[in-house]
Amino acid sequence: MLVVFMRALILYTVVVIVMRIMGKQQVAQLQPYELAVALMIADLGAVPMQNTGIPLITGIVPILTLLMAQVLISYLSLKSELVRKLVCGTPSILISKGKINEKELFKERYNVNDLLEQLRSMGYYNIADVEFAILETNGTLSVIPKSDKRPMNPNDLNLKPQYEGLPVPVIIDGNVNEANMKEVNIDMDWLKSQLALFDVKSIDEVLLASVDAQKKLYVTKKKDR
Structure with missing residues (x-):
């Protein structure tokens, strides 16, 4: 039993490392050859894991x-x-x-019902609202609506919103991330003074604290545990 456990653990570790090296794409975003490789790797890992008579190296190689x-x-x-x-x-x-390309539908073996279903799932219930629909190489559908059907944005109103940036977490579950503090150019004294405004007496009370581009602090306290 211990041998089976160790073989399973080793193969699991190898497969996880290999999949990590392959990248972070989701299954729906994989190219056909990437999906084939992922399925074959899973199968190759399962065979020696189940059959102890097969040498471990036969699955790893x-x-x-x-x-x-x-x-x-x-x-x-x-x-x-x-x-x-x-x-x-x-x-x-x-x-x-705005017109359906029947030749491409036939080429991709994509029927009209599939197309309408995908459009509805993306919020386009009327095909007349669509200017372009592009079937990407990974199988996802990209839609460009007609200009009068696109959501309004600040540029349409000649507005220039303030830069928001990406909030940076500086405390997670009571642990301070000093590298992130340096990135947003704050020190511990500033952090403690800001936490005091949220009635936080100890950093251990904080579940999450993040700082945005305007140096505004967002704080979520831990619930009583």
């Missing part, structure tokens, strides 16, 4: 081989547009200038 192949293809795709087209394909325009 193919996994590392697939990793190297995937990294190589990804690198070539970055450097060569031709390789990228061969491996990933090209986007297909299913709706162009």
Whole structure:
């Protein structure tokens, strides 16, 4: 039993490291070759995990081989547009200038009902509101609405909103992140003085504290535990 446990733990660690090296894309965002590699890696890891008669190295070597192949293809795709087209394909325009492109629908084996379903899921209930719909190489649908159907933004009103930036967490679950404090150019004295405004007597009371681009502090206290 201990042998099975250790084999499973080792293979799990290898698969997690390999998938981490492959990148952070979600399954829905994977290119076809990336999805194939992910499925094969999972299968190769499961076989020696279940069958102790198979040497562990027999499962690890193919996994590392697939990793190297995937990294190589990804690198070539970055450097060569031709390789990228061969491996990933090209986007297909299913709706162009408000009209459905039947040729592309047939080519991608994408029927009208599928198209309408995808549009509804994205909030476009009337196909007449769509200027372009593009089927990306990873299978997702990108939609560009007609100009009179797009949401209003500050530029339409000649407004210039204040820069918001990205809030930076400086305290998480009672632990101070000194690197983030340096990034937003604050010190411990400033932090403590601001926490006092929220009636925080100890940093241990803080679940989350973050600082935005205007140096405004957001604080959430821990509930009594």
